[in-house]
Amino acid sequence: MADTIRISVDAMGGDNGPRVAIQGARLAFKERRNISFIFHGREAELLPLLDECPELKPVSTVRHCDLVIAMDEKPSVALRKGRGNSSMWNALQSVKDGEADVAVSGGNTGALMAMATFCLRPMEGISRPAIAAIWPTLRSDIIVLDVGATVGGDARQLVDFSILGAALANALFDQESPTVGLLNVGTEEVKGLDQVKEAGRLLTASSGAGFTYRGFVEGDDIGKGTVDVVVTEGFTGNIALKTAEGTARQVGTYVRSALRANLLSRIGALLASQAMAALKRKLDPRSVNGGVFLGLNGIVIKSHGGTDEIGYKSALGLAYEMARSRLIDKIGDRVRRFPPLPATENKNSEAEGSRA
Amino acid sequence: MADTIRISVDAMGGDNGPRVAIQGARLAFKERRNISFIFHGREAELLPLLDECPELKPVSTVRHCDLVIAMDEKPSVALRKGRGNSSMWNALQSVKDGEADVAVSGGNTGALMAMATFCLRPMEGISRPAIAAIWPTLRSDIIVLDVGATVGGDARQLVDFSILGAALANALFDQESPTVGLLNVGTEEVKGLDQVKEAGRLLTASSGAGFTYRGFVEGDDIGKGTVDVVVTEGFTGNIALKTAEGTARQVGTYVRSALRANLLSRIGALLASQAMAALKRKLDPRSVNGGVFLGLNGIVIKSHGGTDEIGYKSALGLAYEMARSRLIDKIGDRVRRFPPLPATENKNSEAEGSRA
Incomplete structure (x- = not known):
């Protein structure tokens, strides 16, 4: 079995609270057994959620931290307030300290980028990080x-x-x-x-x-x-990314209404339902969730703030692959x-x- | 009946030659009778094409002009070579001279914008034109x-x-x-x-x-x-426009292969074919063909260079609507x-x- 990949998780980041992070971790662990997690956030919220996932407990550590960076916080304010004492910062610090191989957060993108740049620093020879x-x-x-x-x-x-x-x-x-x-x-x-x-x-x-x-x-x-x-x-x-997401949703909506347009098309949709379900999975934005922060001395994955546990699992899977393939060395x-x-x-x- | 809208056409512009422009005009005239056309380009090519459309001849004038601006010509070179003596320039000049209400070209976008800016000039109070x-x-x-x-x-x-x-x-x-x-x-x-x-x-x-x-x-x-x-x-x-076009094509391709995935989905597609045909028309880029040049003392419509007569008809229809609604006054x-x-x-x- 391969080496264990240690993932540091800002469990408080995202629109949908820590349940998404913990349940996402449960799903990611089911797929790839050689992962361990450090969850940063409020113990009182995280421990009961972990209790719901007994299989996850042996590979998980919870690091308590009260402060959570709000999704609409300005990056400069987030950095000033949350440096050294927020779940977001602490998730990055675990990578810096070498106790984790990669960090994942579903929090405020601007704040995460500011903190990651400050905490992990740009790599030698790279002027600015990118997502x-x-x-x-x-x-x-x-x-x-x-x-x-x-x-x-x-x-x-x-x-x-x-x-x-x-x-x-x-x-x-x-x-x-x-x-x-x-x-x-x-x-x-x-x-x-x-x-x-x-x-x-x-x-x-x-x-x-x-x-x-x-x-x-x-x-x-x-x-x-x-x-x-x-x-x-x-x-x-x-703008290209979001325009493409918008267009994919738009065409998807057109297809759904076309297949509901009349009785024949509804029967047709029923017959084609297996193929259309495969298409739906293919177009599901949750299946490729996760922006990779590049150019820093450490790997950070940004999960979409509004995703659910399926999407969070994808972000954790991406983090796993990045760490396993030794991206930073490459x-x-x-x-x-x-x-x-x-x-x-x-x-x-x-x-x-x-x-x- | 409404006033006749006079459309000046750079009949040589575009990847597919003058047939597309003339056939597009035939289709546009069928839909809206109160149009007249001035076709700028090589008489020897245009007159035989017009002979194929007897209904179009009474409302059409051909203005001979030898020079055609190539699709890959640099705008500055096109302007130097083609000013005053190319089908593209002459189509714009007809608008400037007041003998046409609007100009349409399927030619080189950069060259058309350079010539239109030079020939028609930016409107007072507007710093630069836009598409x-x-x-x-x-x-x-x-x-x-x-x-x-x-x-x-x-x-x-x-x-x-x-x-x-x-x-x-x-x-x-x-x-x-x-x-x-x-x-x-x-x-x-x-x-x-x-x-x-x-x-x-x-x-x-x-x-x-x-x-x-x-x-x-x-x-x-x-x-x-x-x-x-x-x-x-x-x-x-x-980049947003082309990314959206690319995404729409991509999702369209996914839908087509999903509907061909297995026997049931193929039968389903057959039953839904009427609705899917309506969807196809909706997604057809030819149905909304035409960029509007704004901010000049005259209306210019850029048709997609690679379109066919259906797309060209849409561009002419758009030109008609712009002129009819007195866009410049507005x-x-x-x-x-x-x-x-x-x-x-x-x-x-x-x-x-x-x-x-």
């Missing part, structure tokens, strides 16, 4: 980043995101040299933002250093799965393999200046 | 702009886009005070790019001047139809009603400086 989404496409799952850690981003950051995304694709999909595309408004060289064009030049020069750069891709290339890793800054990436390896960038010192110090 | 998409949502069609005219954009431009989008919503959906939302990565005040936050402040101050400002919206609000007009700059807007009216912006003079002159 990567695992995106189902017509070909296979791919990586899209950044989907919301940063807003704006220069060429250097886009190059960093390419290295990070390629390392994640390597860890998740076992590809030695994943293909990377830069999200842009057109595939012709002339188009797009200056920093995207500059990043394209840098990546062309260094293609082969752990990934294969494939040039610019457009929004519809994401769903096609044209490349393994789609790179963009966090504003556009977040990223470090790729950062070292990457050739030095032209004018790196200048750009680095600019990026350093913008760190929180 | 608006008519986006089907769960509630009703809405307007999303800019989907690709500009890349980047300051607060003043986002405010301009709000005025333009509200005028279009008024013209298309007959709403006196359409709701407007700014696309952002979160609905909390603290988030997002500086220019988006600044635009939010300006719009809050002027809500009521022809539209109702509803604050920030996120990517998934587009598909829900939360507001009538979603405003963003062209990079993000273009925009001018709203620009005049809008209260002067703080520091307008400065920002205006900056924007003027960036015009081609």
Whole structure:
């Protein structure tokens, strides 16, 4: 049996309270036995929930902590109030202290990113962290980043995101040299933002250093799965992600109403129900729940705040896979393999200046 | 019978040649009799195509012109080569000269935007033009702009886009005070790019001047139809549009393979075929083909380059509606009603400086 993966859980984060985290852990443990958990949060709430899951108790530790970061707290306020004494911070601290391999939280994304950056610190050679989404496409799952850690981003950051995304694709999909595309408004060289064009030049020069750069891709290339890793800054990436989620729900609603349109279509839906149930599972956002924070000295998985125990189980499963595949070592390896960038010192110090 | 709407057509633009434009016109004329056409392009190609449509000949004029702007031409090169002597330019010139009410082209978007800006000029009070998409949502069609005219954009431009989008919503959906939302990565005040936050402040101050400002919206609000007009700059807007198109195709593919998964689902699909055909029509990108160029002294509709005659008919229908509803007058009216912006003079002159 493989080594046990130790997951540190901010059990208080999320819209639906600690039950989702504990029940999610129960489901994750059922699937993969070699996990242990540290649950950070209010003992008085967590212990009774654990009592409901006797199989989970032997592999679980509860670390009491009163303060919970609210879902609408400003990141700067959360950091000031919750540093060192909130369930969110403590979940990260367990990773920093080496008592856990990975941290999971369903809490406030901005606060979690601020705390994770402060607690775990950016990796050497990486200017800013990113959140990567695992995106189902017509070909296979791919990586899209950044989907919301940063807003704006220069060429250097886009190059960093390419290295990070390629390392994640390597860890998740076992590809030695994943293909990377830069999200842009057109595939012709002339188009797009200056920093995207500059990043394209840098990546062309260094293609082969752990990934294969494939040039610019457009929004519809994401769903096609044209490349393994789609790179963009966090504003556009977040809007692309949420627009896609909205569109998938919209088309799903159309399909459901079409199948209820008349008697024949209702009988048809009944006959096709097995296939449609498989489709529903495929489109279920809970099956790919979890954004991966990349570029820090430790792995952090952000579960969707509004998910249920099924979704939380997916986030914990993702955390498990990231830790098992030694993602951090793979990223470090790729950062070292990457050739030095032209004018790196200048750009680095600019990026350093913008760190929180 | 209503006044005749005169449509000027760049009959050579698009991937599929002039047949699509002429056949699209035949279909549009069948639906709405009070249209006349000026077709710009190569006589030797256009006249035989018109001969195939005897009903169209009495309402059509062909204006010969040899030069056709290639789909991959750089906008600056297209403008230098094609100014005054290309089918694309001449189609715009007909609007400028007052012999047509609206222009339609399926050609190179960047070149068309550059030529339209140069030929028709931005409207007084509007810093830069935008391309608006008519986006089907769960509630009703809405307007999303800019989907690709500009890349980047300051607060003043986002405010301009709000005025333009509200005028279009008024013209298309007959709403006196359409709701407007700014696309952002979160609905909390603290988030997002500086220019988006600044635009939010300006719009809050002027809500009521022809539209109702509803604050920030996120990517998934587009598909829900939360507001009538979603405003963003062209990079993000273009990526959102294409990501949504890609996702709709992706989910459509999943549905088709689910309905072919087994014998029962195939029988079910057969029984539901009428409802599924209606759904297919609903999701058909040809049914809402046409980006509206807004902010110029004249209406220009960009048809999708790869569309067929059904899609071209939709673009011509949209052109007809824009002209019939006197869109340009409505925009001018709203620009005049809008209260002067703080520091307008400065920002205006900056924007003027960036015009081609």
